[in-house]
Amino acid sequence: MGTFTSKFSIRHSQINILLPAVFMVSLAALAFEVLLTRVFSIGQWNHLSFMVISIALFGFAASGTTLSLLGARKWAWMQKIQSRKGIAGVLCLYSMSAVFSFMVLNHLPLDYFRLAVEPRQLLYLSTAYLMLALPFFFAGLLISAAYMAVPEKTGMVYFASMTGSALGAAAPIFLLTRAGEGKLILITALLPLLPAMLTTALPCLKKTENEVRDRWHWVPVAGGVTCIFAALCLADPAGWHLTRIKPSPYKALSQIMQFPQTRIIASQTGIRGRIDRIKTPYLRYAPGLSLKYTDALAGQDAVFKDADKQFVLYDINSPEQVRFAEYLLSYSAYYLNPAPERVLLIPAGGGSSIPCAAASGAGQISIVEPSPQVAGILEKQYDHKVINQNHRAFLAREDDEYDIIHVETWGTSIPGADALNQEHLLTTDAFVEYLEHLKPDGLVTVSRKLLLPPSDSLRLWGTAYEALKQTGVDRPARHLAVLRNFDTFSLIVSKSIIDPDRLAEFAKTRNFDLVHLHGMDPDAVNRFNQFDEPYHFAEITRLAENYRTGRQHDFFRDYLLDVVPQSDQRPFPGRFLKWSRLDKLFHSLGDRIYALFMSGEIVVAVVFVEALVISLVLLIIPLLMSTRGIPKPKIGQSVYFFAVGAGFMLVEIFFIKRFIILVGDPVISFTLVLAGFLFFSGLGAIWGNKYELRSLRRLLALLIVVLMMETILFELLLPFTLRTTTVWQYGVMLLFLMPAGFLMGMPFPLGMRYLLDTPVQRAYAWSVNGCASVLSAIAAAQIAISWGIPQIAAASMIFYLIAIFAAKDIQ
Numbered sequence: 001m002g003t004f005t006s007k008f009s010i011r012h013s014q015i016n017i018l019l020p021a022v023f024m025v026s027l028a029a030l031a032f033e034v035l036l037t038r039v040f041s042i043g044q045w046n047h048l049s050f051m052v053i054s055i056a057l058f059g060f061a062a063s064g065t066t067l068s069l070l071g072a073r074k075w076a077w078m079q080k081i082q083s084r085k086g087i088a089g090v091l092c093l094y095s096m097s098a099v100f101s102f103m104v105l106n107h108l109p110l111d112y113f114r115l116a117v118e119p120r121q122l123l124y125l126s127t128a129y130l131m132l133a134l135p136f137f138f139a140g141l142l143i144s145a146a147y148m149a150v151p152e153k154t155g156m157v158y159f160a161s162m163t164g165s166a167l168g169a170a171a172p173i174f175l176l177t178r179a180g181e182g183k184l185i186l187i188t189a190l191l192p193l194l195p196a197m198l199t200t201a202l203p204c205l206k207k208t209e210n211e212v213r214d215r216w217h218w219v220p221v222a223g224g225v226t227c228i229f230a231a232l233c234l235a236d237p238a239g240w241h242l243t244r245i246k247p248s249p250y251k252a253l254s255q256i257m258q259f260p261q262t263r264i265i266a267s268q269t270g271i272r273g274r275i276d277r278i279k280t281p282y283l284r285y286a287p288g289l290s291l292k293y294t295d296a297l298a299g300q301d302a303v304f305k306d307a308d309k310q311f312v313l314y315d316i317n318s319p320e321q322v323r324f325a326e327y328l329l330s331y332s333a334y335y336l337n338p339a340p341e342r343v344l345l346i347p348a349g350g351g352s353s354i355p356c357a358a359a360s361g362a363g364q365i366s367i368v369e370p371s372p373q374v375a376g377i378l379e380k381q382y383d384h385k386v387i388n389q390n391h392r393a394f395l396a397r398e399d400d401e402y403d404i405i406h407v408e409t410w411g412t413s414i415p416g417a418d419a420l421n422q423e424h425l426l427t428t429d430a431f432v433e434y435l436e437h438l439k440p441d442g443l444v445t446v447s448r449k450l451l452l453p454p455s456d457s458l459r460l461w462g463t464a465y466e467a468l469k470q471t472g473v474d475r476p477a478r479h480l481a482v483l484r485n486f487d488t489f490s491l492i493v494s495k496s497i498i499d500p501d502r503l504a505e506f507a508k509t510r511n512f513d514l515v516h517l518h519g520m521d522p523d524a525v526n527r528f529n530q531f532d533e534p535y536h537f538a539e540i541t542r543l544a545e546n547y548r549t550g551r552q553h554d555f556f557r558d559y560l561l562d563v564v565p566q567s568d569q570r571p572f573p574g575r576f577l578k579w580s581r582l583d584k585l586f587h588s589l590g591d592r593i594y595a596l597f598m599s600g601e602i603v604v605a606v607v608f609v610e611a612l613v614i615s616l617v618l619l620i621i622p623l624l625m626s627t628r629g630i631p632k633p634k635i636g637q638s639v640y641f642f643a644v645g646a647g648f649m650l651v652e653i654f655f656i657k658r659f660i661i662l663v664g665d666p667v668i669s670f671t672l673v674l675a676g677f678l679f680f681s682g683l684g685a686i687w688g689n690k691y692e693l694r695s696l697r698r699l700l701a702l703l704i705v706v707l708m709m710e711t712i713l714f715e716l717l718l719p720f721t722l723r724t725t726t727v728w729q730y731g732v733m734l735l736f737l738m739p740a741g742f743l744m745g746m747p748f749p750l751g752m753r754y755l756l757d758t759p760v761q762r763a764y765a766w767s768v769n770g771c772a773s774v775l776s777a778i779a780a781a782q783i784a785i786s787w788g789i790p791q792i793a794a795a796s797m798i799f800y801l802i803a804i805f806a807a808k809d810i811q
Helices: 012-043 050-073 075-082 084-107 120-149 151-179 181-190 193-201 209-213 218-235 239-243 252-256 319-327 329-336 353-359 372-381 391-397 428-436 456-470 500-509 535-548 552-558 579-588 600-624 635-663 666-690 693-723 726-744 747-754 759-787 790-810
Strands: 263-270 273-279 300-305 308-314 342-347 364-368 385-387 402-408 438-449 480-484 488-494 513-517
Touching: 012 050, 012 084, 012 120, 012 151, 012 181, 012 193, 012 273, 012 666, 050 120, 050 600, 050 759, 084 120, 084 181, 084 193, 120 151, 120 759, 151 181, 151 263, 151 666, 151 747, 181 239, 252 273, 252 300, 252 308, 263 372, 273 372, 300 372, 308 372, 319 329, 319 353, 329 353, 329 402, 329 438, 329 480, 329 488, 329 500, 342 353, 353 364, 353 402, 372 385, 391 428, 391 693, 428 438, 428 456, 428 488, 438 456, 456 480, 456 488, 456 535, 480 500, 480 535, 500 513, 513 535, 535 552, 600 759, 635 666, 635 693, 635 726, 635 747, 635 759, 635 790, 666 726, 666 747, 693 726, 693 747, 693 790, 747 759, 747 790, 759 790
Parallel strands: 342 364, 342 402, 364 385, 402 438
Antiparallel strands: 263 273, 273 300, 300 308, 438 488, 480 488, 480 513
């Protein structure tokens, strides 16, 4: 097995062109992939960003299917693709399709919320999916053709692809602040034109007989036209409107920009997000404001991250300007603990916690903000201490105690759109950290939107209850309180027993409703902001009783939604869907199918089914077509490359999600893990050239052992790693990526080299690997939100174990 002679072999001079071409197109494709996550985060919602991975890998898989068909039926086409002008043509097609697909996406009226009621949205979604897959199709076409052309150099091809991809994944970190998402997409899309032009221009490469008769003369013209169009978009001020990402009309920024005299006065972009600051005379933001307050609000500006997650900046230079904050629901904690000496604010959006702290007369106010752009704005706006750090890392490093810790996180402007968002501020582990940083009579307060059916308030109450139990509190229910108005609620967690009379006085004088408070008057329930029934009071009371009798697991099992308290291993505060109760949830929503599409988890399921159907089509067609005597791919070969592709992707996603708690941002984690894994796997591919077939299964077994050890070790070291400096944290992440990435770089090229006999089989293996990566990437999202992030690593080990048995069967 592992024949190294190919009907499609190319000259040594062309190999020297092919490897740089593979490097450059891999760099451009991964930069495009990373930048598309930013485009979807701004233009739609974060939970659509995972689609980028499936789009990219489908393009790669389709290229493998195409080449397997061409290799079996169209020998001349294969020779043309692998010729020097063919290489240039594919590179040019990549650049053209990347520029064109981005322009189409940015101006397509896609609104996935209307999928269930507007059939043409399905056409828009399919158009966006297919157009965005085209650049990755051409990139995969070139890389797959390289594997087929030089099977004896699969390690070199893999190294060129992985190192180019690593550089492409890392490049946006440094370049986004200078160019912005749209312009950087155009710049990176043009990079493959450099080797394309070089390939067609070098006189030292003699033309073969096939190249004399080919029709690749359009390459310089097409490349020139693409360059001119991109240059006009980059240089012309009018091009700014073509390349600037347009946010969804449902996002907060789009809604407020509809008001007259509203304008964006500053805009900054970076890998952490796009920050837009607006000026408008119509901003009136005071969540949870009592109707008893009738005076004017303080002047306001607003900052938006990725066109949503509004952060309001208040003009509060005098006591009169902050008086409105005393009538906010979230001021209840400050009413219980008047004139606090030290207050820690953790505002993940909103901004009303700052006037609350100022109105209380706090001696020292500290604000933790992980975004450098937003932290800089806050430092200029307020005369308070602003700490530009990841929230959890800051708490782990600091030993200071506070009178009040105020966590303000309102979520997205549309409930359910944050179902896949990973956030470590509302887990049981986070609440334990908050309690450990309180003074003996200190308080933690959390401000959130009020949801029906009761969900978020139930989960947070249970989370705080369990955190109090972990810190040694005997009767946690007496240390908890929940208040609400018609659309927000505040949770109060106290180290000492809460004074029920004082909190009841606060609620009564401001027309707020008590939801949970030990010794509360039943008449205070559902009194001012009335629902048909006191839903939240009834369910929290029932949960409290179940906790008291030790039957809380029965409550969580039987409840309509998933409201189980979450840990750092399953930190998805916006996820409530229970698949076993989907029919009842559908009826509770008034039998409106479109309401389900507001949940990111439903979108994951729909995309998975779509991906499965497309994968089956891509994999079955080559098996049904005649191969004219060339051996077809074998089942064992397909199982091996499917398992290797799924295992690689699952390990990547495991580390991406697990490192978020360290870096505090999913895009930063995505970029670093992607760049690190691709680089180290490229090195592993080069090193793997020295191994024979008999070493393959031993390498896979070693990889499983390393993954198991790293998964366990990371959980053990996490508390200590959070306390270290940022430099040390990045060093620890690098150490975890190095051994796993190095070993993961060997199974694919070694399999290509030793387990396959023909170019058709290699093209098909490329397609199988891509389809496996697509399906596993989508499945990983569901695994994480349903069972936890470590289970993704467990699934990857299972797939690598399957690869061991498949390799044994092939041998």
